[in-house]
Amino acid sequence: MEAFAVEGLPEIRAGDDLATLIDEHVDFEAGDVLCLASTVVSKAEGRKADLADFPASSRAEAIAERLESVTGETKDPRFAQAVLAESEELVIEAPFLLAVTRFGHVTVNAGIDRSNVPGAELLLLPEDPTASAERLSEALGVPVVVTDTSGRPFRYGQRGVAIGWAGLPAARDWRGESDRDGRELDVTVQAVVDELAAAANLVAGEGGGGTPAVVIRGWEFGDHAGSDELFRADEDDLVRDALREWEFER
Numbered sequence: 001m002e003a004f005a006v007e008g009l010p011e012i013r014a015g016d017d018l019a020t021l022i023d024e025h026v027d028f029e030a031g032d033v034l035c036l037a038s039t040v041v042s043k044a045e046g047r048k049a050d051l052a053d054f055p056a057s058s059r060a061e062a063i064a065e066r067l068e069s070v071t072g073e074t075k076d077p078r079f080a081q082a083v084l085a086e087s088e089e090l091v092i093e094a095p096f097l098l099a100v101t102r103f104g105h106v107t108v109n110a111g112i113d114r115s116n117v118p119g120a121e122l123l124l125l126p127e128d129p130t131a132s133a134e135r136l137s138e139a140l141g142v143p144v145v146v147t148d149t150s151g152r153p154f155r156y157g158q159r160g161v162a163i164g165w166a167g168l169p170a171a172r173d174w175r176g177e178s179d180r181d182g183r184e185l186d187v188t189v190q191a192v193v194d195e196l197a198a199a200a201n202l203v204a205g206e207g208g209g210g211t212p213a214v215v216i217r218g219w220e221f222g223d224h225a226g227s228d229e230l231f232r233a234d235e236d237d238l239v240r241d242a243l244r245e246w247e248f249e250r
């Protein structure tokens with residue numbers, strides 16, 4: 001398997017036809033998967049915003065005040081408002097904002113970025129990254145995974161995850177297949193889109209590389225059972241449930 005960046009993409013602006021831009025810079029082969037940093041999908045979809053677009057509600061004021069008091073840092077209530085606007089729910093309100101986005105991804109600050117956003121203060125995630133992936137996949141004729149850099153519990157550091165996908169299942173279901181001893185696997189569902197996203201993110205980098213699009217070549221989903229479940233359903237999520245009860249103290 002190979003993972004390589006598409007070179008030569010320009011700074012993406014609202015209204016740009018991403019599929020055509022990418023198509024001009026790569027010769028796709030059968031079996032390729034395109035991984036695309038959500039940053040450029042957002043830019044193309046006009047998701048840049050400014051703090052002034054989010055006048056703070058009293059709830060946002062209260063959230064920002066609490067964040068300031070626990071972190072000792074200045075917090076803009078309009079940023080809290082932007083996170084609220086992009087979220088279904090805040091699972092944690094201090095010492096940081098852990099949000100469930102409207103499309104089901106749980107991430108800090110609802111994935112709102114403040115880096116790689118020239119000419120604006122904020123970049124919101126695509127409204128519906130799977131719908132974005134579907135449009136791009138349709139136009140390019142290859143499966144598409146929309147990625148974002150995200151932190152994770154239990155471990156330091158961030159890595160790429162899939163936030164939308166089309167043209168391939170989210171996961172390979174190994175249940176019913178066997179290990180080397182012939183023992184049947186009964187729980188393993190491999191979140192392949194996250195693994196592709198992590199590999200792609202390694203190539204894309206986090207800084208000024210200008211390489212948001214990565215082609216995965218020579219990897220096959222194969223003839224296996226698939227699953228499109230990636231974001232845990234609320235009733236299936238014990239950790240989310242526990243965090244709702246949890247209160248930050250210090």
Ligand code: GDP
Nearest residue numbers: 009011012037038039116149208209210211212
């Ligand atoms: P995120 O992980 O989706 O939040 O995106 P990042 O900000 O980490 O950027 C991922 C990659 O895309 C990096 O190599 C950036 O330099 C690159 N990138 C971000 N915006 C643009 C853009 O508008 N044009 C190009 N060519 N590259 C970009």
Ligand code: MN
Nearest residue numbers: 111113148149
């Ligand atoms: Mn991001």
Ligand code: MN
Nearest residue numbers: 148149205206
């Ligand atoms: Mn990133």
